[in-house]
Amino acid sequence: MAYTRGNLAVKQKPAEKVVRKYRETTKVVVRRSALPIQEKMLYLATVIFCVAIASVIIWRYAYIYELNKNAQDMASATALLQKQTTQNELRQHLLENDIVARAAALGYIEPTDTVPIQVSREKGTAATSSDVKVNN
Template sequence: MAYTRGNLAVKEQTVERGQQSPRFRETTKVVTRRSPLPVREKLLYMVTVLFCVAVMGGLLWQNSNLYNIKRQMYNLDTEIQAMTVQIKEMSVQKEKLQEQIPQEAAKLGYVETSEEGFHIQIPANSQTEGSADEVTTAKK
């Protein structure tokens, strides 16, 4: 065997160069076949993937609930601000109407008395004793 460029596995070439080389060249292709995964390993991978999908689904569901709650809070804050503005407008309107009460009462013929308390006029039919024109005054 000849030692060719550091390789002992090289075929020796014959000295006869005059021979015709073969018409076809023999080539070999190395085919490696992977052995299929065992059933237990396949199940382990499938369970791992399903677990990851379940965890991600749970997180997504939780985030969607949080988003809905935050959206409801925002809507309620907006409604509270609108109601606060409406309450302020109504209180201003109430004060204006309270200032107009004495003027409207005077237009309708009501007179403010100088005495303090309630004034009740008792009708003539229901009175058994006393005169019909009697007015009763009660103190507050």
């Protein structure tokens, strides 16, 4: 007895021979069940944790790179300032050696006495040579 669509009272028809030009195949479709919400949340939390750790590491590397760049900039600026200081010291030394010759060329003479001239700090008064005492 044939079982046809849930009804045993229906007589089964004999199979007719039909020449088919195509072959009917069946395809098994496997549907995956959806992930439970807890598992989805676990995956999401894992991804967020990994992204946070990667972000912190990248931020720290960027900060270290910035510090290294600032240190290199400061080192190059220091080297430039030292070079300028050396040039200025050389120029000062050359000017100190040349100042006597320039003064003589301009007609200045070296003082013969070594007594300094005293100037009063009070406003409106001038010290005279009689007011200044010379200690010999």
